[in-house]
Amino acid sequence: MVPRIGRHTGDSGARLIDISPPISESTPVWPGDTAFNRAVTSDLGGSDAVTINRITTTPHIGAHADAPAHTRIDGAPIGSVPLGPYLGEALVVDMTGVDGAACIKPVEETVERLGGHLPQRLILRTYPKYPSEWENDFAGVSPDLTHWFADRGGVLIGIDGASFDPMDSKTMDGHHAASDRGVAILEGLCLDDVDEGYYELIALPLKFLDLDASPVRAVLRTLPSSLSTPTHAGEESS
Numbered sequence: 001m002v003p004r005i006g007r008h009t010g011d012s013g014a015r016l017i018d019i020s021p022p023i024s025e026s027t028p029v030w031p032g033d034t035a036f037n038r039a040v041t042s043d044l045g046g047s048d049a050v051t052i053n054r055i056t057t058t059p060h061i062g063a064h065a066d067a068p069a070h071t072r073i074d075g076a077p078i079g080s081v082p083l084g085p086y087l088g089e090a091l092v093v094d095m096t097g098v099d100g101a102a103c104i105k106p107v108e109e110t111v112e113r114l115g116g117h118l119p120q121r122l123i124l125r126t127y128p129k130y131p132s133e134w135e136n137d138f139a140g141v142s143p144d145l146t147h148w149f150a151d152r153g154g155v156l157i158g159i160d161g162a163s164f165d166p167m168d169s170k171t172m173d174g175h176h177a178a179s180d181r182g183v184a185i186l187e188g189l190c191l192d193d194v195d196e197g198y199y200e201l202i203a204l205p206l207k208f209l210d211l212d213a214s215p216v217r218a219v220l221r222t223l224p225s226s227l228s229t230p231t232h233a234g235e236e237s238s
C-alpha cells in the first residue's frame with residue numbers, strides 16, 4: 001500500500017511551492033479597502049534595543065482566507081473556523097481558458113483526465129500571470145461549482161482571483177454558496193508556478209478572534225510521485 005499524506009516522513013523529495021504573493025505597501029487591495037501600511041515604532045537604527053513595526057491592513061490582502069463572518073451577519077469569525085480544510089490533499093485545476101465564473105465543467109474534465117480522483121480541496125487557476133496591480137476583471141466561483149463540490153465531500157475552494165464574486169456583485173452568491181455549504185474560501189493565491197495535478201495544501205489562517213478574514217502563508221507540497229499520478233485514482237476518499 002502506498003504511503004498517504006501525513007505518513008510520509010518529509011525528506012521524500014517533496015517540493016514546496018510558495019503560492020503566496022508578497023505583501024507590502026504596493027500589494028493591490030480592493031478599491032476603497034485599507035491598503036497595507038507599516039510604521040516603525042521601535043528602531044534598532046535609532047537607539048532602541050529592538051525593531052518593531054506597526055501594521056495597518058485589510059485582512060483581505062494577498063493570499064487570504066475569508067471567514068463566514070465576511071458575508072453573513074451570524075457567520076463565524078476567522079479565529080473560530082475549523083482548521084482541517086486548510087490542510088490536506090488538493091487538486092489544482094487550470095481555468096485560464098475559461099470565460100466568466102469558475103464552473104464545474106473544467107473541473108470534471110481535469111478530474112477525468114487525471115484518473116477520476118477528486119480530493120476535498122480544489123484550487124482554481126484563472127490567471128495565466130498573477131496581476132501585480134488591481135485587476136477589476138476577475139472570475140468568481142460559480143455557486144453551482146461549490147454545490148457540486150460540497151455534494152462530493154469538498155471542504156475548501158481556493159482561487160487566484162480577488163474574490164469568489166465578480167466585483168460588481170451586490171448579492172455575493174459565490175461567498176454565500178460557500179458559507180451555506182461549509183466550504184472554506186481562499187482567495188488571492190499566486191499559481192504562476194503550479195501545474196495542474198494533486199498536491200498537499202498548507203494555508204492556515206491566523207487566530208484573529210473577531211476578524212472577517214486572515215492572510216495565510218499558502219504553500220503546495222508535491223506528493224510522492226505514486227500519489228500525484230493517475231495510478232492512485234479512486235484509492236482514497238481523503
Ligand SMILES: Nc1ccccc1C(=O)C[C@H](N)C(=O)O
Pocket residue numbers: 030031032033060066070162163164165187
Ligand atoms: N465588496 C467589498 C468592498 C470593500 C472591500 C472589499 C470588498 C469585498 O468584496 C472583498 C472580497 N469579497 C474579498 O473577500 O476579499
Ligand SMILES: [Zn+2]
Pocket residue numbers: 060064065066162163187213
Ligand atoms: Zn477576501
Ligand SMILES: [Zn+2]
Pocket residue numbers: 066070162163164165175185187
Ligand atoms: Zn471573498
